[in-house]
Amino acid sequence: MRSSDLPEVRSLELFESMSDSNFEALMQAAYLQTFPAQLELITEGDPADFLYVVIEGCVELFARTNGRESTMGMVRPVGTFILAAVLKDAVYLMSARTCQRSKLLMVPSENIRDIFQRDEAFARAIVVELANCYRTVVKEHKDLKLRTAVERLANRLLRYHTDQGGTGMLELPQDKRTLASLLGMTPENLSRAFNTLKPYGVVVRGNKISLDDLEALSTLAKPNPLIDGRDT
Amino acid sequence: MRSSDLPEVRSLELFESMSDSNFEALMQAAYLQTFPAQLELITEGDPADFLYVVIEGCVELFARTNGRESTMGMVRPVGTFILAAVLKDAVYLMSARTCQRSKLLMVPSENIRDIFQRDEAFARAIVVELANCYRTVVKEHKDLKLRTAVERLANRLLRYHTDQGGTGMLELPQDKRTLASLLGMTPENLSRAFNTLKPYGVVVRGNKISLDDLEALSTLAKPNPLIDGRDT
DNA sequence: CTCTGGAATTGATCTAAATCAACGGCTTGG
DNA sequence: CCAAGCCGTTGATTTAGATCAATTCCAGAG
Incomplete structure (x- = not known):
């Protein structure tokens, strides 16, 4: 080498x-x-x-x-x-x-x-x-330890969204079963969590997600830099 | 100083x-x-x-x-x-x-x-x-991520037991509500988890615990050095 | 282009754990 | 010594999430 x-x-x-x-x-x-x-x-x-x-x-x-x-x-x-x-x-x-x-x-x-x-x-x-x-x-x-499954997903989506430029669109960097395991839930539960987030403007098409109501999603997610921050 | x-x-x-x-x-x-x-x-x-x-x-x-x-x-x-x-x-x-x-x-x-x-x-x-x-x-x-509440408690008891000399007796190093939070459960749930462990020889008297059937408890807990080990 | 197998979704059900509520016991301070 | 309060326990109930089962969707192989 x-x-x-x-x-x-x-x-x-x-x-x-x-x-x-x-x-x-x-x-x-x-x-x-x-x-x-x-x-x-x-x-x-x-x-x-x-x-x-x-x-x-x-x-x-x-x-x-x-x-x-x-x-x-x-x-x-x-x-x-x-x-x-x-x-x-x-x-x-x-x-x-x-x-x-x-x-x-x-x-x-x-x-x-x-x-x-x-x-x-x-x-x-x-x-x-x-x-x-x-x-x-x-x-x-x-x-x-401090969040529910839906909150974990919401915050993860917001993080990916920011990482990918904050255009209102994002792509899941891994398949959903892996994402589920990463977030500490089952694939079935992840699917339901996505449905729960639908009223907050989260639209899922395969591994492409669009976030149509960032304010509502953020209100639900309550992101915290001491958990979600890249670097803090 | x-x-x-x-x-x-x-x-x-x-x-x-x-x-x-x-x-x-x-x-x-x-x-x-x-x-x-x-x-x-x-x-x-x-x-x-x-x-x-x-x-x-x-x-x-x-x-x-x-x-x-x-x-x-x-x-x-x-x-x-x-x-x-x-x-x-x-x-x-x-x-x-x-x-x-x-x-x-x-x-x-x-x-x-x-x-x-x-x-x-x-x-x-x-x-x-x-x-x-x-x-x-x-x-x-x-x-x-990988264990249920009862398993976490069982393994924690085994760890304290070993740390304290393995005499069949142990003392909880913190009050039960703190232990519950440390293990990621509510105080009520910790109390019930202790009851669940009763058939496995776990006897609770305040913060003193005696483990009367280590083999049964270990079989349930399935301790894993890659999780419970002090140093591995 | 069709077939096939895994991934994802959906529904039904079950279970672990949280929550709510009430109570007993121990400690602590007056 | 008694009252107050907190800790822990227990019971009843609710809820979040897991499990089980069936179906759909989709991508890759032939």
């Missing part, structure tokens, strides 16, 4: 401040590989052998216990996953599978840990990244 | 590897203060002015939105809270209040961030701490 092949990776907040030589070393050790859709990349409980970077495609993080399964998050280009497990040299807490055919960069954990020890700028970048991860999960946890 | 006053703080994983002089500087800038019970120390949305260390007593982390409130976690000696907000110089995502009269060390955020920039060992220790925080919340999130 040559670092010049992957300018997007170099420009990730996580990697941009580290030294050239260390970045080069990391990329030398890494594998760039394309996987088919629906392939289970890692399984919770397994030792963390690689840090993954999604270059193209999409990866779903999920967890299982006692026969049940739930989607924990989605990772899109250019994003990384399971940093914490890699740093702690611990087992994965979540499993991951590709949603589509996806191109992934796999950086061996030992190399990450090695350079983390030697490259101060990298160590600091990792702190920022981990703090972001932490705050993201805390927000998701608040979302789940 | 003199560092010699607080050997327990120095021995925290977060602080133990930093240089003496930097630790001294941090403690010079810090305040040691005792607060009465039920005092709201920080409020979500406020800028993160201090990193807190619980020296004595107990602190409850909680979150509010739209009139609802939920307990997010408990911090006991010697533990810290809201590290991520301090490092990012962001607002708090959670509020905190004392459960009892508590002695807390308050370290100004700027000092933390300053020394984080200058002390490499401290920066690395912070990574470990943040990774732990992150993994803890992920586990809590899995717990909530």
